[in-house]
Amino acid sequence: MAAAAAFSLREVLDAFRGCVTEQREVLLEPYLSGWRGLIRFLQSLGTVFSFISKDAVAKVTLLEELCHQHRFVSVQRMVQQELAAGPAALRAQPGSGCRTLLRLHRALRWLQLFLQGLRSGDSRTSVLCTDAYNASLAQHHPWLIRKAATVAFCALPSRDAFLDIMNVGPPEEAVAMLGEAIPYISDVYSITQELFEKNDLLDLP
Template sequence: MGVKRKAAAAILVLLLSLGSLWLYGGLDYHWDSCLKGYNQVNRVLHLSNSSGPDVVKNPPVLSICSGQNFQASVLVSHLLAAPVHTSDVLLQPYLSSWDELVKFMDSLGPMVSLISTEIESKTTVIRQLALQSEEGPEAEFGPNVNIINSQTGEKKPLKAPQHSDDYRSVRSMIRSELDRAVVDFHHQTDSGCRTLLRLHRALLWLKLFLQKLAESPRAGRLRSPSELCREAYQSTLAQHHTWLVRRAAELAFIAMPERGFFFKLLCVQNQEELSVLLNRVVVIIGEVYDRTQRAMEENGMLDLP
């Protein structure tokens, strides 16, 4: 028992240290892994051309999954709303997508959900920058925002406004911060662009993990989610992390739930249904990721310190 207690204590210390590193160093040097969204409940979702080239031949019909906090249908609705014009991404639905992805990570257990605190800190940075560019006291972002009548005490929900022109989209934010010399290409800053890059890297990790989770069996067996998540991490975020953070991440992946948990989380019965659903989600995430990648690459922002 003494050995087990010492091992458990060592793991706890490592994970607590990792959490501290996330908070003080950010996702770029530690674990890079989502506006708490406007509600879109129980509506049929069809993939359209605005989400990318011919996403699927048969558009999915996704409904609310009863009893679950994370909802694939809500995630998809936000992701579909993010692409605009031909090459841009709206920040409000982009951040709302992250809100739903945070719920996804939280559902995977306390070890993995440590990352959601850091993700939320990054989305908060962009929201605060957007708020600073807004005029008026009602420029709030996020869910459950109410205004109270001083005479009656009645609470009325405020509508989540659009971002200002500066922070309306990925490209408008890039233009604005470059014009105002907010982005530093040599030193760390809390610019929206630098913060977005950390979220962008994390999105690639999640995209790859979901893609691998949708894979067919290899040699007659399905690989464990733990193995798949570790593999996705090693080819993405691990490249930006220190040795200590990589080791701590490996410990967190050990606690990943088994595949049956994901069937329940996504309201599917088997691997075939899971694959169909996740492949559609991955394609939509890919469209948002690719647009963001192009915008940042065109402005030399893929290696911001």
């Protein structure tokens, strides 16, 4: 059996870099491929995290299917098309692209904060991860999920192991690449945030 492809931060960086067009649209294909790369990383951390990776895979797969079916190219087009039938219809649709993307979008904020923490040099990855989670996703999760997530974070590898798994060479290079990746991820995050805010979609059930 072929070994699963190793995680490479370079690929994830390239995907997020390729997301934003000159017109400041967020392209779904590289966005979802960035997430696929991150999920691969999460899967390599062990079964403690599989309840998280399963949810992420389900969301990415659903969005890939919707993109294929409806030819959504960008997040902007998806919002526009899904809103065409009116906001009430969109709110009543549990499998919409918008509500699904919103979940990943909130997780992107977690990622942004977590990577900033990793870059800062703090070696306590589980603390960094918990702080990033509490400042982002946690407010959208019920108690049981918050509890399970916090327990799983205790199983995170050390900062050195993290930098090593990024597969970009020595720690200094990995840190430099984090510095390169964060602005792209932040850009994608803020464009999407503004779009969802403008269309009153930030609390889609």
